[in-house]
Amino acid sequence: MKRVYLTRPLPDTVVEKAREYFEVEIRTETAPLKIGQMRAALALYDGVLPTLGDAFSAEVFRDADQPRCKVLANFGVGYNHIDVEAAREAGVMVTNTPGAVTDATADIAMTLILMCARRAGEGERLVRSGEWEGWNPTQMLGQHVTGKTVGIVGMGRIGQAVARRCHFGFGMKVKYFSRSAKELDFATTRVDALAALAAQVDFLVMTVPADDTTRHMIGAEILHAMNSDAYLINVARGDVVQEKALISALEKSRIAGAGLDVYEREPAVPEVLKGMENVVLLPHLGTAALEVRVEMGLMAVENLRAALNGEEPPNIIADV
Numbered sequence: 001m002k003r004v005y006l007t008r009p010l011p012d013t014v015v016e017k018a019r020e021y022f023e024v025e026i027r028t029e030t031a032p033l034k035i036g037q038m039r040a041a042l043a044l045y046d047g048v049l050p051t052l053g054d055a056f057s058a059e060v061f062r063d064a065d066q067p068r069c070k071v072l073a074n075f076g077v078g079y080n081h082i083d084v085e086a087a088r089e090a091g092v093m094v095t096n097t098p099g100a101v102t103d104a105t106a107d108i109a110m111t112l113i114l115m116c117a118r119r120a121g122e123g124e125r126l127v128r129s130g131e132w133e134g135w136n137p138t139q140m141l142g143q144h145v146t147g148k149t150v151g152i153v154g155m156g157r158i159g160q161a162v163a164r165r166c167h168f169g170f171g172m173k174v175k176y177f178s179r180s181a182k183e184l185d186f187a188t189t190r191v192d193a194l195a196a197l198a199a200q201v202d203f204l205v206m207t208v209p210a211d212d213t214t215r216h217m218i219g220a221e222i223l224h225a226m227n228s229d230a231y232l233i234n235v236a237r238g239d240v241v242q243e244k245a246l247i248s249a250l251e252k253s254r255i256a257g258a259g260l261d262v263y264e265r266e267p268a269v270p271e272v273l274k275g276m277e278n279v280v281l282l283p284h285l286g287t288a289a290l291e292v293r294v295e296m297g298l299m300a301v302e303n304l305r306a307a308l309n310g311e312e313p314p315n316i317i318a319d320v
């Protein structure tokens with residue numbers, strides 16, 4: 001029987017499915033793997049199921065000559081923590097879990113949009129503090145999202161799911177910046193330059209993958225282009241926003257606030273952001289729902305099964 005390694009505890013259904021096909025070893029810790037642990041995993045197992053945080057960099061593969069491991073079946077759609085090219089050169093294929101994550105992550109983008117606009121985090125803290133003095137007509141006024149404009153940066157699976165929610169659920173106008181034009185079944189406007197999009201929207205939502213083309217794509221220039229009453233929402237990866245520039249823009253009130261699910265140096269979150277009432281901070285909750293994690297896990301197991309059975313895995317990453 002082939003041996004596979006799950007680098008984190010996973011829902012029971014996923015583990016049971018993996019045990020139907022493989023001898024399974026499950027790591028009980030939740031911290032990212034260290035370099036020596038990744039090298040050992042490549043040497044000792046036929047397949048590995050890693051998650052974000054397990055940084056399979058080129059260095060990990062450097063001396064891995066013909067590793068026993070033939071597949072890294074990533075638990076998640078984003079694979080920026082894996083050097084796919086280095087893996088391929090070492091004879092290791094990489095797969096991911098597209099689609100399973102889409103709706104849940106779009107829901108978290110909407111959560112952040114609404115929490116920012118309606119000052120929900122601030123309001124919750126007020127109630128808990130015991131200092132709420134009761135309803136009054138001008139208390140804690142936020143922004144009405146109905147009729148506002150959302151700007152989607154990266155109109156892929158998650159971007160389109162956010163756009164649908166904004167359009168059908170909240171009567172918002174949808175504009176976007178993406179590598180290619182997308183045909184949706186409702187009106188959207190493609191804007192050719194990111195700075196131009198930033199200047200036209202009330203909520204700028206990041207849904208691009210993290211790679212060399214998107215690293216720090218939100219920096220001082222784009223933040224300056226945004227309206228002072230607009231919000232930045234990031235459910236993509238921390239790397240796509242230059243945190244220093246964001247903090248500076250927030251300190252100077254160049255934008256109204258930010259809703260963040262991801263950070264440049266997770267789990268570290270800059271103290272200064274934690275002190276800002278107009279910033280909503282979530283702990284990378286995008287896909288954190290049991291059904292979603294089960295679906296992601298079953299996809300990853302199917303990718304392992306296919307790869308280790310000599311078939312092409314359904315979600316092989318081939319575009320790098």
Ligand SMILES: NC(=O)C1=CN([C@@H]2O[C@H](COP(=O)(O)OP(=O)(O)OC[C@H]3O[C@@H](n4cnc5c(N)ncnc54)[C@H](O)[C@@H]3O)[C@@H](O)[C@H]2O)C=CC1
Pocket residue numbers: 077078079098099101105153154155156157158159177178179180207208209210213214235236237261262284285286287
């Ligand atoms: N917060 C969370 O828990 C989660 C975060 N994510 C992140 O969301 C990302 C997107 O996921 P999907 O929508 O499934 O990916 P996708 O591949 O379907 O969509 C990405 C879109 O961005 C566009 N794009 C890529 N590079 C670009 C560039 N330089 N400029 C403009 N547009 C560009 C692509 O053309 C595509 O339309 C993942 O890579 C992952 O990092 C995904 C799931 C959960």
Ligand SMILES: O=C(O)C(=O)CO
Pocket residue numbers: 052075076077078079101286287
């Ligand atoms: O799928 C991903 O890329 C995540 O961030 C976690 O689900």
